[in-house]
Amino acid sequence: MSLARQHHGGIVVVGSLNADNTVRVHSLPAPGETVLRHDGQGTWSPGGKGANQAVAAARQGARVAIVGAVGDDSAAHLVTNALTEAGVDPNGLVTLSDTRTGTALILVDDVGQNSIAVFSGANGKLTVDHIARTDAFASGAAVLCASLETPADVVCAATRRAKESGMLTIVNLSPCDEIDPELLRHTDVGVLNEVEAQQFVKEPLSVRSPSVWQDIGRSLRQRNLRQAIITLGGDGAVVFDEDVAEGRGVPHHLPAPPVVARDTTGCGDAFIGALAARLADGQTLRQAARHAVAVAAITATRPGTQSSPTFDEVVSFSMSDRDGSRHDGIGHGAPDAAERLVDRNPLPDVLADRLRTQLEFIVEIxxxxxxxxxxxxxxxxxxxxxxxxxxxxxxxxxxxxxxxxxxxxxxxxxxxxxxxxxxxxxxxxxxxxxxxxxxxxxxxxxxxxxxxxxxxxxxxxxxxxxxxxxxxxxxxxxxxxxxxxxxxxxxxxxxxxxxxxxxxxxxxxxxxxxxxxxxxxxxxxxxxxxxxxxxxxxxxxxxxxxxx
Known part of the structure; x- marks a missing residue:
């Protein structure tokens, strides 16, 4: 599907909703190790991949509806109130009285890294019938976001219904132990982190280099995933778009702006929500991913899984100076090389750097x-x-x-x-x-x-x-x-x-x-x-x- 043809459309998120219990520790425990921290306390906050992605997309200005399940308990109120406050339409949620709302235990260390254990609760009881009955897909939405924290058959049904409605589908392939080939056929863009990518393609990523990314791209295509993004945490993301799939281009690395990470929990969800918002607005996959990298970077500087920035905050970040250098959140550093006119016929290398930059701008405009x-x-x-x-x-x-x-x-x-x-x-x-x-x-x-x-x-x-x-x-x-x-x-x-x-x-x-x-x-x-x-x-x- 052409990513650039969707304009000003809404987003449907099918995914999990959790109450997160976050505990900060000096270091993450090794297997068998007990880690104590006497100062501070655990905090409860709304979370879950689906909810986090929905909030992130809404904060980028998108019209968002969420489909999922919660229990009949206080945790459900915590989660749904946060969605409503962010402007997300919660009418696609179902309340199940025989189970509890999903819960996540999150450990965050002093450098912002995390370890997470999840009790699925109501998320695991969302059904295909619920996908068939929800009105969310009839709202003229342009993009579906889904992840595998809800049952696989539900995600398959959601992507199938989305494709029947002419929507673009983004699937966070996490966890990615065994993925139904039918789901991949209905996935326009797969998003994985580096560990998940190694599991998915069944080969190590011991070295990051253009040749390795080319090999990964071939492995993705062999698994019928034509377009994908591999997120690299503080190192940004690598985009495998339609040009890569057709052999017209190479995987494109988008570096992240340097920030001091406080909590990386939820950064991947913020990335996907922002990606969906920009794709729904008609941007290309690379353009949308550049924006999403900035959103994830800002999210890492804040505690909590639903701490993603608003669009205005991303713009302010884009034009601000950090450590003497200006960090452009909509494509940090040089813009997407595949999209600059001057790259069709680069200017001579002998030109002075400042003049070369100015002339390249003049060509672009x-x-x-x-x-x-x-x-x-x-x-x-x-x-x-x-x-x-x-x-x-x-x-x-x-x-x-x-x-x-x-x-x-x-x-x-x-x-x-x-x-x-x-x-x-x-x-x-x-x-x-x-x-x-x-x-x-x-x-x-x-x-x-x-x-x-x-x-x-x-x-x-x-x-x-x-x-x-x-x-x-x-x-x-x-x-x-x-x-x-x-x-x-x-x-x-x-x-x-x-x-x-x-x-x-x-x-x-x-x-x-x-x-x-x-x-x-x-x-x-x-x-x-x-x-x-x-x-x-x-x-x-x-x-x-x-x-x-």
Whole structure:
């Protein structure tokens, strides 16, 4: 299945829900050893792979429903309250009165490593019939997440139903002692940690090298797992995508940003939840995995299994400095090499590092010319692209600055409109009257801004991000005038096309006035002119008074 074709869809998680009893110790006990710790105490908290993944996905802005089982006890309230608080739909849960909610005993040592024992409880009594009866799959969801802490036949039934509904399936193949071949046939992306990968392919991973990853990729394909991710803890993850399966590419290692780990429990679940959220939003497997690596890294700095960050926290982490280096959570370090234009024909090695980085960025933003907007050109019967739009705004600033209510720095404003749409290289254009696309526009564009800025030297990355944020928040006269140009330019193009996008079904003249009203924040005279254009267009029946 193409991973990039799902957009803005929801997520269904089929998995376990546990009450976690966490005890911190100085070191994990060896077999037969008793470890004491007199200070501190054990803590109870919500957990379970399914619940952890659902919460992580919801915190990345996804619409999430969970399917699972709990007992009729106080632990169930602990688990379900946490789901509801995170925004996860719990209506797919069933309460079983004859058993207890699952429980996990977790030992965490001083460096954040863990050892876990799980009592399945209600998780082990989830049935295929429950999967058949739940309404969660009828919600138009795009992605299924499942793990093997629930019965194997239930997971098979869930993946089968998901594929029948056209969903993409992610399966955490843990534990992976014996896996039904039918489950693998219905799995689009398998996720394993390093130990599980060795068990799955039945060969050691004694050395991490490109040749070893190539061998692992072949073993995965032999087991009918075409796409997979192997997580490596503090060393990031390795992605085996469709290009690897088709022999067009090599496994791609995504390093993790360095952090001081406090508790690694639940990091794998946070990774999968974030991965699902970004895949549901239309990102490629590598793009989604880069984001997920950052989410897992942040989770490791916090105690508890449901301590994954929000999307805004990931963005803040992406642009922050640690130990003198900027850690970009949406693809730490260099961006995905397979996705940079310059890698099609690399620049000469003799170039100075800073200049080379700058030129590579300039090559990459050539993509802006391929992002097509909804506004029709005045000169030709086609729609404009983002690069044409940005150029047009810069010219407008040059000649219309005299109409600004407050004096503006023309050069800074021209720079702002020149770069304001660069994020759409990765986030795509969101039409002004697209209500559905607007709901997660901020999330997509902040992720894209972080990815784009990572291509520049640190000082220029910071300046670009600040300029973009200034435009987005309209916190200066220059930013308000730039936004006014961004609204006025399509107005002119729509006039020249006798309505253009004003004729979009459901759009009324009141909607047009409302969306264009930001013009008045920068210029009363331009706002007056805009209203005259809107009113005359309406008089000519180029816009509606009421929605269709």
């Amino acid at each position: 050539d993509r802006l010319k391929t992002v097509v907007r909804q506004s029709p050109l005045a000169a030709l019967p086609r729609r404009e692209n983002d690069a044409e739009h940005s150029w047009h705004l810069a010219v407008m600033v040059m000649f219309l600055a005299e109409h600004a209510d407050q004096a503006i720095d023309v050069g800074r404003t021209m720079a702002m409109v020149t770069v304001h749409d660069l994020v759409e290289i990765y986030a795509g254009d969101t039409p002004l009257y697209d209500a559905d696309g607007s709901r997660d526009q901020s999330i997509r564009e902040h992720a894209a801004a972080a990815e784009l800025c990572a291509l520049l030297p640190d000082d220029q990355a910071q300046r670009l991000h600040e300029l973009w944020e200034e435009f987005e928040q309209r916190r200066s006269p220059e930013a308000r005038f730039a936004k006014a140009m961004d609204r006025l330019q399509p107005l002119l193009l729509n006039w020249m096309n006798r309505g253009g996008t004003w004729r979009t079904p459901g759009v009324t003249v009141a909607d047009i006035r409302n969306r264009k009203s930001v013009i008045k924040d920068a210029s009363e005279s331009l706002w007056e002119a805009a209203q005259q254009i809107i009113d005359e267009g309406h008089r000519r029946e180029w816009s509606r008074s009421q929605p269709d």
